[in-house]
């Protein structure tokens with residue numbers, strides 16, 4: 171009997187030792203290479219927020235490490251759970267990784283999050299989730315439908331959405347008063363533009379009853395919520411990536427896949443029957459790609475790649491910008507003057523003019539700096555290469571090791587932006603954004619060959635909504651909204667954004 175108990179105890183100890191060794195196997199990785207290391211915890215690594223649920227958050231953990239080591243070092247060795255990851259602290263080094271040495275750091279961690287479940291096929295259509303040559307192909311195909319020229323031809327979609335937005339605000343004011351929950355408003359606008367641009371349909375988000383959420387918007391909200399939850403879930407699975415295949419982990423849900431597949435089939439059928447055949451939109455681009463051999467899976471994949479950020483990220487940028495402007499009356503007035511001056515007697519503006527209004531650009535850039543919806547990027551080293559870490563230390567990077575660029579922290583660092591917490595659009599006066607991006611400290615859309623492929627679409631959506639709203643209403647805050655990092659991927663306004671819309675006297 172005692173022998174059996176002894177053997178069992180021994181087995182338990184061995185099992186614990188094996189797990190402990192597995193979890194800590196790499197923990198001397200940076201030390202062995204002479205790199206300053208942010209001391210890891212056994213399972214949690216340097217960022218407990220990856221695995222913890224509510225009590226911590228990845229982006230705030232990154233902030234802690236960043237603040238501790240910045241200014242003394244160009245980079246610090248960290249552990250994403252058990253995996254070694256280099257946290258870049260110097261924007262010039264970030265520029266090197268994202269731009270100059272792009273071919274050595276070509277892939278992203280998110281590309282390792284797909285392909286574990288053969289049914290989860292639409293997510294693989296997005297460049298965001300692709301690697302290697304497949305990424306290049308997806309990016310070229312995806313970006314081909316988002317060029318400046320194409321957006322210029324599709325500009326009517328945004329103009330009409332802007333008009334519908336104002337009609338919706340008017341109906342809301344008449345039915346419910348001047349105070350409108352602006353997160354809801356922003357997502358109604360981006361749902362409308364994206365449904366029209368991608369599928370050529372009216373989502374009903376601005377034309378339906380006030381407060382009612384239609385089927386398209388409801389599905390898209392649930393779908394994006396699930397996609398962000400999936401990123402968090404896959405971040406957690408970094409502790410044991412082999413589980414992904416075993417558990418057949420998938421990114422998008424089966425139900426949402428079926429919804430968007432049917433929607434795309436219906437939209438293609440309608441367009442091919444001649445309806446809307448004169449339009450230049452994303453659907454017409456997808457049809458051209460199909461004629462060159464793309465499958466329906468490729469088509470839905472591309473459509474969803476545009477929807478994800480075209481709906482969610484652009485909507486988030488819009489309500490944050492409105493909230494910030496509602497707090498900064500002088501800047502709002504100055505922006506309004508620029509917008510009013512640009513509108514012709516019929517209230518129109520051209521695509522080119524809207525894209526190049528200098529103060530609108532400054533306000534958007536400053537708002538993006540403060541919000542930074544995608545707060546960090548994780549690149550994987552794809553070729554043996556070297557990084558100069560300063561003080562004579564040159565690090566040999568091994569393929570497979572990842573690097574984190576903390577865009578949010580750069581954007582909030584007083585060293586690069588004096589009084590960084592303040593909204594000061596003049597920081598971006600006279601094309602400063604380009605200079606700051608080249609220095610590696612302004613990265614709201616990333617940089618280098620993997621820079622956001624939909625940057626122009628996001629800018630166009632936000633600028634159009636701001637133009638229409640500010641030329642008709644004064645927007646004021648009714649209450650402060652706290653910020654929170656509950657997803658761990660960014661820091662956002664946490665709660666309803668109740669703003670007051672007062673019609674301007676003309």
Ligand code: HEM
Pocket residue numbers: 268296297298299309312316475476477479480481483484487543544547613614615616617619620621622623624625627628629
């Ligand atoms: C204002 C809104 C937006 C912001 C702030 C934003 C920001 C970003 C950022 C920071 C990245 C990562 C870049 C990097 O890793 O270096 C990214 C990538 C990407 N974005 Fe956006 N984005 C926005 C809107 C859009 C829109 C509207 C689309 C689609 C039309 C889009 C599609 C993508 C795709 C597909 C990628 C992956 C690109 C690649 O890896 O090659 N984004 N975005």
